Amino acid sequence: MLEVSGVHYFYGQARALSDVSLNLDRGEVVSLLGMNGAGKTTLLNILSGVLKPTRGQVLLDGNPAPKGPVALVRAGVVQVPEGRQVFAPLTVRENLEMGAYIRLKAGEKAAVARDLERMLALFPILGTRIGGRAGDLSGGEQQMLAMARGLMAAPRYLLLDEPSLGLSPKVAAEIFRVIRDLPATGCGVLLVEQNALGALSVSKRGFILTTGSIRFSGDPADILRDAQLREAFLGQACQPDLSRDGQTDAQAGQA
Amino acid sequence: MAAHAALSQYLISGLTTGSVYALTALGYCLIYNATKVVNFAQGDFLSLGGLLFYSLLSGLGLPLVPAFVLAVAGVALAGALMERLCLRPARSRDLMVLIFITVAASILARGLMKTVWGKQTLPLPSISPEIPLRFMGAAFTPQNLWVLGITLAAILGLKHFFDRTLTGKAMRAMAANPRAASLMGIDTAGLTTLSFALAGALGALAGILITPITSLSYDVGVLLGLKGFAAAVLGGYGSFAGAVAGGLILGLLESLCAGLLSSAYKDVLAFLVLLLVLFLRPSGILGVKEGRS
Numbered sequence: 001m002l003e004v005s006g007v008h009y010f011y012g013q014a015r016a017l018s019d020v021s022l023n024l025d026r027g028e029v030v031s032l033l034g035m036n037g038a039g040k041t042t043l044l045n046i047l048s049g050v051l052k053p054t055r056g057q058v059l060l061d062g063n064p065a066p067k068g069p070v071a072l073v074r075a076g077v078v079q080v081p082e083g084r085q086v087f088a089p090l091t092v093r094e095n096l097e098m099g100a101y102i103r104l105k106a107g108e109k110a111a112v113a114r115d116l117e118r119m120l121a122l123f124p125i126l127g128t129r130i131g132g133r134a135g136d137l138s139g140g141e142q143q144m145l146a147m148a149r150g151l152m153a154a155p156r157y158l159l160l161d162e163p164s165l166g167l168s169p170k171v172a173a174e175i176f177r178v179i180r181d182l183p184a185t186g187c188g189v190l191l192v193e194q195n196a197l198g199a200l201s202v203s204k205r206g207f208i209l210t211t212g213s214i215r216f217s218g219d220p221a222d223i224l225r226d227a228q229l230r231e232a233f234l235g236q237a238c239q240p241d242l243s244r245d246g247q248t249d250a251q252a253g254q255a
Numbered sequence: 256m257a258a259h260a261a262l263s264q265y266l267i268s269g270l271t272t273g274s275v276y277a278l279t280a281l282g283y284c285l286i287y288n289a290t291k292v293v294n295f296a297q298g299d300f301l302s303l304g305g306l307l308f309y310s311l312l313s314g315l316g317l318p319l320v321p322a323f324v325l326a327v328a329g330v331a332l333a334g335a336l337m338e339r340l341c342l343r344p345a346r347s348r349d350l351m352v353l354i355f356i357t358v359a360a361s362i363l364a365r366g367l368m369k370t371v372w373g374k375q376t377l378p379l380p381s382i383s384p385e386i387p388l389r390f391m392g393a394a395f396t397p398q399n400l401w402v403l404g405i406t407l408a409a410i411l412g413l414k415h416f417f418d419r420t421l422t423g424k425a426m427r428a429m430a431a432n433p434r435a436a437s438l439m440g441i442d443t444a445g446l447t448t449l450s451f452a453l454a455g456a457l458g459a460l461a462g463i464l465i466t467p468i469t470s471l472s473y474d475v476g477v478l479l480g481l482k483g484f485a486a487a488v489l490g491g492y493g494s495f496a497g498a499v500a501g502g503l504i505l506g507l508l509e510s511l512c513a514g515l516l517s518s519a520y521k522d523v524l525a526f527l528v529l530l531l532v533l534f535l536r537p538s539g540i541l542g543v544k545e546g547r548s
Contacts, residue, residue, distance in 0.1 A: 050437075069438055069440065070437065070440045070441075070442055073438070073439065073440030074440060079438050080438075081435055081438055085432050085434065085435040086432075086435075087427070087428045087431040088431055088432075089427065089430075089431050090424065090428060090431065094424050095428075098424065098425065098428045098436070098439050098441070101425055101439050101441050102439075102440040105421060149439070153439065153440065
């Protein structure tokens with residue numbers, strides 16, 4: 001279990017998070033929704049050790065989580081940053097190796113090689129570009145690479161920041177499909193998304209963050225059913241297609 | 256025939272100084288890629304390398320190879336200490352602040368070296384006896400071969416390090432995206448220190464190799480360091496291949512200019528090249544153009 005409890009965070013004087021508590025199990029996908037500036041990325045950065053909470057604590061399996069991103073990656077908490085952020089001049093293979101940096105340093109060569117094969121099976125397009133520069137990949141391919149790179153660390157908890165941002169619906173659907181199947185491999189996922197419908201369709205639980213506080217937590221179906229929540233907290237982005245695709249997506253996710 | 260011989264003479268001396276510029280430029284690149292800082296103390300690594308080598312050989316009477324290894328290791332340590340003691344405690348992300356710290360470190364280092372070794376020129380012996388050699392009419396010494404050989408070995412060693420080793424790849428990843436690198440569990444602070452140590456080692460190599468040819472004193476690295484900087488800019492600041500190309504081109508240009516025009520203009524040339532590159536093609540020969548990531 002990875003959790004934050006009673007976390008506050010200030011950027012200087014500006015309050016970014018206020019008394020936020022949230023938990024994530026290894027067997028589930030949890031969505032963290034909210035509009036721009038609601039504090040979602042701040043919360044992810046706290047969970048991955050990039051930021052230190054001003055108040056409150058981060059717990060891993062009931063104990064205070066190790067400090068700093070390096071120690072947290074070692075403990076199995078891995079963040080895939082927003083905007084892909086692949087290592088552009090490195091090859092696709094080298095990017096994947098960097099994902100497994102800590103494991104390779106520990107000498108787990110054989111296990112890493114197996115995982116690399118697994119990633120190429122999960123994202124076949126990466127296999128065809130394995131020797132090419134990551135910077136030459138398309139946006140969708142880079143997003144797949146960023147996710148595969150994160151998974152190469154063999155995470156127990158994967159923190160995904162806007163994995164569908166800027167992707168075509170087809171590629172986004174593929175990404176969400178991979179996310180949906182991760183808990184079965186023992187990897188819990190905390191999914192920060194603007195694409196609320198896509199995220200909720202693969203999630204077991206959802207949290208809505210508004211101006212630094214959790215306003216709702218619970219069943220994704222309740223969020224989708226509640227017109228007020230939808231309108232107030234998910235923004236207009238998901239309004240137009242809510243009537244048709246949204247509902248079917250959500251139902252597909254629950255099925 | 257005479258013209259032919261003169262030309263090969265210029266080529267050999269140009270490639271020799273060019274190699275030293277290349278090593279110096281590589282040092283700038285290493286630190287720039289890790290931190291985006293221009294390290295104005297890179298030239299002082301050269302001086303320190305030469306001075307340490309001199310003291311280990313003449314002062315302590317060590318044999319050549321241990322003196323060489325210890326001098327390189329000593330400057331590598333100095334580089335690491337500079338990062339740990341001068342740059343990191345500043346806890347600043349402002350590049351101007353960090354760059355000025357390197358300027359201060361350079362002045363401080365020069366003062367210390369002047370106190371320890373004095374102001375006079377010191378006689379640093381060549382790596383092997385000075386037997387005159389001839390090739391295609393040009394006269395040169397084994398030291399020229401040592402410079403070329405050790406520079407080539409250093410470049411190949413660096414290439415192997417960055418392309419084949421986990422730590423080297425992690426340093427490239429950090430150069431490309433430090434934030435993402437730390438999210439992968441890459442120890443960016445440790446690798447930054449390592450970059451300074453490597454830059455120190457390269458500077459030491461350059462200093463040990465060139466000072467028997469030029470001269471050795473506490474401030475010999477100032478001009479060489481600036482020329483290495485010009486070479487790095489010419490090649491495309493931050494590009495390793497560019498640093499090597501820029502260094503060799505600059506060395507050859509200087510040597511041809513000294514031979515065909517006048518040696519009085521030799522030192523001006525590097526800065527003329529620097530200005531022209533900055534006016535005409537700021538990204539250098541092999542550098543990445545602005546706006547492309």
